[in-house]
Amino acid sequence: MTIAxxxxxxxxxIEFALEIDKLKRVIRxxxxxxxxxxxxxxxxxxxIGMLAMVMGEYAPPGTDLDRVTAMLLVHDIVEIDAGDTFxxxxxxxxxxxxxxxxxxxxxxxxxPADQAGRLRELWEEFEERRTPEARFAKALDRLAPxxxxxxxxxxxxxxxxxxxxxxxxxxxxxxxxxxxxxRYAAELIELSVSRGHLAVS
Amino acid sequence: MTIAxxxxxxxxxIEFALEIDKLKRVIRxxxxxxxxxxxxxxxxxxxIGMLAMVMGEYAPPGTDLDRVTAMLLVHDIVEIDAGDTFxxxxxxxxxxxxxxxxxxxxxxxxxPADQAGRLRELWEEFEERRTPEARFAKALDRLAPxxxxxxxxxxxxxxxxxxxxxxxxxxxxxxxxxxxxxRYAAELIELSVSRGHLAVS
Numbered sequence: 001m002t003i004a005x006x007x008x009x010x011x012x013x014i015e016f017a018l019e020i021d022k023l024k025r026v027i028r029x030x031x032x033x034x035x036x037x038x039x040x041x042x043x044x045x046x047x048i049g050m051l052a053m054v055m056g057e058y059a060p061p062g063t064d065l066d067r068v069t070a071m072l073l074v075h076d077i078v079e080i081d082a083g084d085t086f087x088x089x090x091x092x093x094x095x096x097x098x099x100x101x102x103x104x105x106x107x108x109x110x111x112p113a114d115q116a117g118r119l120r121e122l123w124e125e126f127e128e129r130r131t132p133e134a135r136f137a138k139a140l141d142r143l144a145p146x147x148x149x150x151x152x153x154x155x156x157x158x159x160x161x162x163x164x165x166x167x168x169x170x171x172x173x174x175x176x177x178x179x180x181x182x183r184y185a186a187e188l189i190e191l192s193v194s195r196g197h198l199a200v201s
Numbered sequence: 202m203t204i205a206x207x208x209x210x211x212x213x214x215i216e217f218a219l220e221i222d223k224l225k226r227v228i229r230x231x232x233x234x235x236x237x238x239x240x241x242x243x244x245x246x247x248x249i250g251m252l253a254m255v256m257g258e259y260a261p262p263g264t265d266l267d268r269v270t271a272m273l274l275v276h277d278i279v280e281i282d283a284g285d286t287f288x289x290x291x292x293x294x295x296x297x298x299x300x301x302x303x304x305x306x307x308x309x310x311x312x313p314a315d316q317a318g319r320l321r322e323l324w325e326e327f328e329e330r331r332t333p334e335a336r337f338a339k340a341l342d343r344l345a346p347x348x349x350x351x352x353x354x355x356x357x358x359x360x361x362x363x364x365x366x367x368x369x370x371x372x373x374x375x376x377x378x379x380x381x382x383x384r385y386a387a388e389l390i391e392l393s394v395s396r397g398h399l400a401v402s
Contacts, residue, residue, distance in 0.1 A: 010385060013255050018352060020251060021234035024244045033222035043225045046247035049274050050221060054214050054316060066267040073250050073270075115255060151219060184211060 009112050016110040022080045029086045029160065030145045035152040041076040041084060044144065048072045051140045058180040059136040071126045071137045074119050078103035087170070088162050100127075129176070139177025142170050143185055150188045154197035164193050164200050210313050217311040223281045230287045230361065231346045236353040242277040242285060245345065249273045252341045259381040260337040268323075272338045275320050276327045279304035288371070289363050301328075330377070340378025343371050344386055351389045355398035365394050365401050 026041040039047075049072045056065045076084075081103035085092045104123055108116040125134045146167070149155035157167065167189050175182025192198040227242040240248075250273045257266045277285075282304035286293045305324055309317040326335045347368070350356035358368065368390050376383025393399040 010259075010381070014348070014385075016255060017252060017348065018234055021248065021349075024233050024240060024248075025235075025237070032225050033219055034226075036226070039225060040244060042247045043241060043243035046243045046250070046274060047222065047225075049247070049250065051218060053271060053274065053320075054217060054312065058211075066270075069267075069270060069274075070254060073247060073254065111255065119254075147215070147218065148222075180211070184215075 012110060012112050013115070016107070019107060019110055020077055020080065023077060026076070026079045026084055028084045029156050030148050031152060031155055033148055033151045035155065041079055045073055045076055048137075048140045048144050051144065052137070055140065055178075055181065058178040060132045060178075063132045063136055067122075067133045068137045068140075071122045071133060072140065074122045075126045075137065075141065077107055077119075078123065080107060086160065088160060088166055097127075129173075132177075135177035137177070139174040139181055142174050143181055146170070146174075146185050146188055150192050150197075153195070154192070157192070157198050161199070164189060164198050167198065213311060213313050214316070217308070220308060220311055221278055221281065224278060227277070227280045227285055229285045230357050231349050232353060232356055234349050234352045236356065242280055246274055246277055249338075249341045249345050252345065253338070256341065256379075256382065259379040261333045261379075264333045264337055268334045269338045269341075272323045272327045272334060273341065275323045276338065276342065278308055278320075279324065281308060287361065289361060289367055330374075333378075336378035338378070340375040340382055343375050344382055347371070347375075347386050347389055351393050351398070354396070355393070358393070358399050362400070365390060365399050368399065 023045070024040050024042040027038050028041060028044060029038065030044075031038050049069050052065060052068045052072055056063070056068075059065065059068070078100040082096060082099035085096045087093065104120055108119045108123070110116075111119065125131055126137055127134075129135050129138050145156070149157050156162065168186075171182055171185050171189065174185045189198065193200060224246070225241050225243040228239050229242060229245055230239065231245075232239050250270050253266060253269045253273055257264070257269075260266065260269070279301040283297060283300035286297045288294065305321055309321045309324070311317075312320065326332055327338055328335075330336050330339050346357070350358050357363065369387070372383055372386050372390065375386045390399065394401060
């Protein structure tokens with residue numbers, strides 16, 4: 001008996017759906033806003049998807065916010081294979097692109113070719129940060145941990161001995177995607193420094 | 202010193218952002234696909250947002266899939282106050298609408314009025330299930346636990362003594378949003394029955 005092409009297609013999509021459930025088990029350094037536990041990639045992706053919905057007005061005019069949301073939902077899926085990289089761990093950051101490229105091939109490759117291509121494009125666009133959509137998406141991805149660390153009075157900054165100088169470099173990435181959110185993040189950082197929750201050096 | 206209107210607006214949006222982080226702590230009955238733990242509402246919302254992206258072709262032609270995604274990201278936020286209701290617990294299901302209405306008022310009400318209205322509309326549309334977008338969104342919300350229970354050889358069906366008859370009623374909701382996914386869900390259910398993972402009565 002031959003399988004109808006339609007069924008074959010649904011079968012591939014279901015395989016992908018079962019696979020990406022694993023994103024719920026990829027644990028990030030950052031904690032929830034109440035500091036109770038570290039967050040996972042899946043709930044983080046939901047969170048910044050919501051930020052896109054609520055903070056959209058701070059993206060440059062004409063930014064396609066639905067594309068930003070799609071990018072944010074997809075952006076961490078490669079970490080199922082490649083793992084989460086702490087942005088302040090330079091050695092890990094250097095090794096990451098090759099691991100993530102292979103992961104994208106395997107995981108998106110579970111889908112029918114047209115969809116695999118589409119999701120891969122979204123992920124690459126996010127990583128390359130050339131479009132306003134990607135720059136805004138990345139800004140939200142970087143803003144979320146700053147909110148959490150500010151809220152938890154230092155959080156992973158204190159725990160991993162991150163300095164204000166390092167965090168300020170991140171603000172540049174936020175400014176790149178959204179000047180208004182960049183200014184807000186800068187204020188939070190200086191507030192954290194003044195309260196002794198973020199070391200100057 | 203008066204606060205500039207723009208700052209006031211961002212302040213409200215940030216309050217909302219901090220509040221909805223709590224969705225990561227609302228625990229559902231269902232487990233992850235590997236059965237390792239119960240899932241939370243935030244990661245579940247991400248998951249079905251991804252399903253919308255991948256299963257969109259099974260929605261009726263003309264369905265606005267970006268609206269489906271937005272609806273799915275927002276649909277469980279009221280559970281921060283109202284809690285998760287197990288769909289097979291009739292008493293809890295009956296009490297839920299009033300709790301959720303109050304929750305919507307409080308939580309979406311943290312946002313500037315225009316945004317509060319927009320998110321509330323998305324949530325109400327999802328609950329009322331009158332538009333193709335809402336019906337498709339609800340179908341995905343109901344499909345995900347069936348995938349997980351099938352994958353975990355019974356999962357919450359066995360644990361809470363849910364019968365095939367009860368689950369088949371859910372399939373009607375999936376069919377309503379997507380005939381193709383309804384057929385697929387029905388197949389999974391009959392397969393689970395035949396393997397002894399779902400009791401007939």
